[in-house]
Amino acid sequence: MGADAMLEIRDLHARAGDAEVLRGIDLQLRPGEVHAVMGPNGSGKSTLAHVLAGKPGYEVTRGRILYDGEDLAALAPEERARRGIFLAFQYPVEIPGVANNYFLKASLNAIRAARGEPDLDAMDFLTLVREKMKLVHMPETLMGRAINEGFSGGEKKRNEILQMLLLEPRLCILDETDSGLDIDALRVVASGVNALRGPERSMLVITHYQRLLDYIVPDRVHVISEGRIVHSGGKELALELEERGYAWLEKAPPGAEAAAP
């Protein structure tokens, strides 16, 4: 077991400042699988996403994260990104004065260089980006504007998915991508995500609500509470959570059914 996992998280403990936020996460994700991570606010969902992407400010105190069998601990965030780990942010930042299209091109070429592919020139990039923008119904005017500056909530989330479509990562981590989206925007974003599903690509979909999982149907659902996975099940678990809430699970013993795929 584990030999064919793309992502293997073993007994992961992590702290932010003095607070221990992750207290023993075990999880395995095989190529092609989509897992949902659900849980109440403050349970450690977003921390898990940030720790996987290598955000500074978190300290892994115990356990390991293996990606394609390689320990991520020593890898800088950009190294992880170049190996195919992508985080769609819950709150994408604004960067004044840096044009969205310039940023996307710099990002794509950095990732391509890591894959041993040549830089895309301006024309090829434009063709590619236009094609992907259609998938998420993004107006072209957003490309010339500064990154996320003055974008609506929906536009920011679509911009995240657009980047994901362009970069074609192997591991997609979606951090509450559904938050702040109306139902139409949710459908657009979900169809963008689904366009990327494939046998070689895995996804970790972090969400508070079951709603997103109507559109992005997971293979497994994990419930995280107080920094541990307290329950795992099939996609029907999400529906159960929708009906019963999280409270009935929070008392479950640590690691009760954790992570067996």
Add this chain to the structure above:
Amino acid sequence: MTERNAIERLANREYEYGFVTDIESEYAPKGLSEDVVRLISKKKNEPSWLLDWRLRAYRRFTELLAEEREPTWAMIHYPKIDYQDMYYYAAPRRKALASLDEVDPELLRTYEKLGVPLEEQKLLAGVAVDAVFDSVSVATTYKKELEKLGIVFGSFSEAVQRVPELVQKYLGSVVPYSDNFFATLNSAVFSDGSFAYVPKGVRCPMELSTYFRINAQQTGQFERTLIIADAGSYVSYLEGCTAPMRDENQLHAAVVELVALDDAEIKYSTVQNWYPGDKDGKGGIYNFVTKRGKCAGRRSKISWTQVETGSAITWKYPSCILQGDGSIGEFYSVALTANRQQADTGTKMIHIGRNTRSTILSKGIAAGHGQNSYRGLVRIGPKAAGARNYSRCDSLLLGDRCGAHTFPYLEVQNASATVEHEATTSKIGEDQLFYCRQRGISEEDAVSMIVNGFCKEVLRELPMEFAVEAQKLLGVSLEGAVG
């Protein structure tokens, strides 16, 4: 791995242009005296009116020195300067060269390293270069083409010989010899600089460019530049400089005067990269410069754009006197202070004429232990009916040991004027850096991307080539980000 690392690397960046050219210099004796002033004037074969002007400035300076009137109001700190402990004149041995072949090959190599476009292929770029090495201009290119249009462009001392009446008419007309401590010193001992005159109705077809370079040890540099745009003319002037690494502090007190007559426009762009000192603040240039333009004519326009990344200390306020009705003054500035650098820079917009307009856009970046101050004056005179000013000063802090300060001064004496001022201070965000890095962009590239984004509105005021150089100077390897 952390945000601080990238910031420190940028903040502690080594000065790339630190090398010394081995050319024998011809010095005047150390120290300042009437004899030295006379020697400089004599070496340059100057007319007596100019010697008299220098001597008046010299006497004024000795008074100022005796009264200890060196300015202290700026937010800069440096040990007391001993004005008798430096040289006031140095020049390369050979002069009056007919072609580049005669230029010292060592000097040419230096320029090459600096990327000064003296050579043939560079001419194709449409840049005429008046290269000032130490104090004497050694080469001027493209002069003939400019001459056809009646444009006079070359070294200041050459202009004194060729067009003395123009020099006499305008020298000191914008920055009088008694203007301020450093301008007075400059007026007494200025060695050389650039001169440009663009005749009536002529649009100068190329960017005029001068690369300054401080080289000889302990030589104060006193450049004097005068640009006159006659009625209906246009000229864009580029000034850029780098200097070799030194341990001793070097004083640089230049004066630049611009005059724009009716409907004339002068665009003056600077990329300043004098040696800033090492990361502990040792060495580096003191850049105490007086730059001022006079919009003398109606509807004339003067635009200053500066990117200041070098010097240990920068004390500089490129200003506009908006005398002609309907005249326009602009100031676009990026000032970056890293390590122990200090900058107190800004502008003065003096509205005298009716319906005069001015725009101030200042971007200050402080990193390491850098201290960055914006100091700006907007004065609307009693007769400046309908005058308008818009000012914006943004500061960006990298790290938590640097400082940004803003000192706006407003004096409005006409009720029909409109004056707007905005200021912001922000810190380069950890979240912004992480966002870029999560997309595969290295930490260093992310920092320069964010910094360049911050400066974008100013950088786009620079001529294309200069904008590229400026972006590099901001500590970057940006690819094709211009425009």
